[in-house]
Amino acid sequence: MLREQLLSPYQPGTSPVHRLPAGSKLALALVFILCIVLLPPGSWLAFAVLSVALVAAALGARVSPRQLLVRLLLVEPLVIGVALLALLQPGGWPLFLSMLAKSTLCLACMLLLTATTRFSDLLRVLWRLRVPSLLVTTLALLQRYLFVLLQEMERMQRARRSRSFHDGRASTWRGSAQVAGQLFVRTSERAERVYLAMCARGWKS
Amino acid sequence: MHIPDGFLDLPTAIAAGAAAVAGIALGLRDVRRNLSPRRVPLIGLAAAFVFATQMLNFPIAAGTSGHMTGAVLAVVLLGPGAAVIVMTAVLVLQCFMFADGGVTALGANVLNMAIIAPAVGYVVYAGLRRLCGDGQRSLLFAAGFAAWCATVAAALACAVELAASGTVVLRSAVMAMGGVHMVVGLVEAAITMMVVAVVIRSRPELLDRSQRVEHGVPATVAFGAVATIGVLVFVSPLASSLPDGLEHVAHKLGFAAEAATPIAAPLQDYAVKGLVDQPWLGTVVAAGVGVAAAFAMAWLMARMLTRHALHARR
Numbered sequence: 342m343l344r345e346q347l348l349s350p351y352q353p354g355t356s357p358v359h360r361l362p363a364g365s366k367l368a369l370a371l372v373f374i375l376c377i378v379l380l381p382p383g384s385w386l387a388f389a390v391l392s393v394a395l396v397a398a399a400l401g402a403r404v405s406p407r408q409l410l411v412r413l414l415l416v417e418p419l420v421i422g423v424a425l426l427a428l429l430q431p432g433g434w435p436l437f438l439s440m441l442a443k444s445t446l447c448l449a450c451m452l453l454l455t456a457t458t459r460f461s462d463l464l465r466v467l468w469r470l471r472v473p474s475l476l477v478t479t480l481a482l483l484q485r486y487l488f489v490l491l492q493e494m495e496r497m498q499r500a501r502r503s504r505s506f507h508d509g510r511a512s513t514w515r516g517s518a519q520v521a522g523q524l525f526v527r528t529s530e531r532a533e534r535v536y537l538a539m540c541a542r543g544w545k546s
Numbered sequence: 547m548h549i550p551d552g553f554l555d556l557p558t559a560i561a562a563g564a565a566a567v568a569g570i571a572l573g574l575r576d577v578r579r580n581l582s583p584r585r586v587p588l589i590g591l592a593a594a595f596v597f598a599t600q601m602l603n604f605p606i607a608a609g610t611s612g613h614m615t616g617a618v619l620a621v622v623l624l625g626p627g628a629a630v631i632v633m634t635a636v637l638v639l640q641c642f643m644f645a646d647g648g649v650t651a652l653g654a655n656v657l658n659m660a661i662i663a664p665a666v667g668y669v670v671y672a673g674l675r676r677l678c679g680d681g682q683r684s685l686l687f688a689a690g691f692a693a694w695c696a697t698v699a700a701a702l703a704c705a706v707e708l709a710a711s712g713t714v715v716l717r718s719a720v721m722a723m724g725g726v727h728m729v730v731g732l733v734e735a736a737i738t739m740m741v742v743a744v745v746i747r748s749r750p751e752l753l754d755r756s757q758r759v760e761h762g763v764p765a766t767v768a769f770g771a772v773a774t775i776g777v778l779v780f781v782s783p784l785a786s787s788l789p790d791g792l793e794h795v796a797h798k799l800g801f802a803a804e805a806a807t808p809i810a811a812p813l814q815d816y817a818v819k820g821l822v823d824q825p826w827l828g829t830v831v832a833a834g835v836g837v838a839a840a841f842a843m844a845w846l847m848a849r850m851l852t853r854h855a856l857h858a859r860r
Contacts, residue, residue, distance in 0.1 A: 423550055440553060473574055490595055494602070524598065
C-alpha cells in the first residue's frame, strides 16, 4: 500500500500549478535546475531564495507535504553517498554541504514536477519534440506495465513463501532468481498478447 | 551509481549527453534492423521487467542486500540494441518519475548504465561465447563475466565523469568506485547467471538469437567503437597514474581550468605518498586480482548451475 503510493508520484489536483501545460512546466523545472547547477558552490543566499520559491510553488500546488518529504528522504541517501566522494578531498566539507544543498533542491523540484504532472503528459511533450517513436512507445509501455509486473512478481513471491518452510540466504537467492526468470517468461508471453491487442486496435510500428 | 544533479559541470554533462544520444541512435538502428515489429511490445515490457527485478532483494550479509542492474541480462535475453533502449527507458523513468538520478546528469547516467554497460557486456559476452563454444555452461560463464565487466566499466565511467567535473579527485574516485563495484559486480554476475539459468531451463527459445545471425560490418564496427570507449575509460585511470595522463589530455583540450581544481592538487600528492612508490603497480595488481576473482567465480558458478540442471533432469 505504502509502496503503491510511492510508486505513483502523481497527486491529482486542480490547482494552477496542475493546470499549467506539461511542456511549460517541464521547461520551467529544467531552467530552475540548470540555474541551481550553474550556481557556484557556497552561494547560500541564492540557494535560500530558490528554496523559498520552491516552497511557494509547492504551497500553490496544494500537494501533500508529507508525501513529498517521504519521497525526498527516500532518494536523499543516494545523494549523500555520491557527495561523500567530495569529502575525500582535504577541506571538502564546504563543497560537500553545498553539493548536498544543490542536489536536494534539484530533487525537490523534480518531485514537485512529477507530483503535479501526469507521466503520459510528459510523454506527449517528448512525442511533440520528435523523440524517436520506438523510445516513446517503450517508455509508455514501461510506465503502463510496471505495476502489472510488480504485482505479478509479488504474487509469485507470496506463493513461494507460502510453500517453503525455511528461509535461509541460499534459498532466498535461488527463489528470487527463480521468480525473476519466470517473470521474464511470463513477460514475453504477455508481450505477445499485448502485440496482438495493439494490432487489433490499428497500431503500426 | 545514479549521479544526482549538481555533481557534474556543464561541459562534462553536455559531452556525456552527446555521447549518450549517439549511443541511443546506434541502439535504435540496431533494433530497427534486427527486430521484427512483433518484438516492439516486448522491448517495452522487458523494460518494465528490468525495473521490477531491480526491486528484488538478494540478501548478502549482516542485513545488507543487493539488487541487480540488469544491463547484461537484457543483452543476453534481447540483444545489444534492445538492451540499450530498455536501459535508457528505465533510467529516464527513474529520473522523471522517482527523481532517482539528476536531470542534468541524465546524459551521463544513460551513457554509463545504458550505453557503456550493455556495450562492454555485449562485447565480452559475444567474444567469450565465440571462444568457448555454444554450450549452456559457456553461455552462463560468458554472461556472468560480462555482467561483472559491465558493472565495473560503468562505475569507472562514472568516476571519470565526476573527476572531469572537478567534483572529486580522479584517482581517489577511481579507487573508491572501482573497488566497491568490483565487489558489487560479483553480486550482479551471480544474479545474472542464476536468472539466465532459470530462463534456459524453462524456455531456452526465449534467449536472444541475434548472436547467431551475423551482424553487418557497420554494426560490428559501431559496437567495437563503443567498446573501445569503454576500454579507454577502463584504462585511463592506469594512464593517468602515469605522469598526469588525463590532465595532460585535459590541458590539450583546453578545459584544464575546470578539470584541475586547486582543491584537487593536495590529494594528488598525498595519494602518491600514501600508496606505494609506484601507485600504478598497486592499481594494476588490484585490477588483476579483481578480474581473476570474477573469472573464477563465473566459471565455478557456471559449473555449479549446469550440474544442478543435470541432477534436476534425472
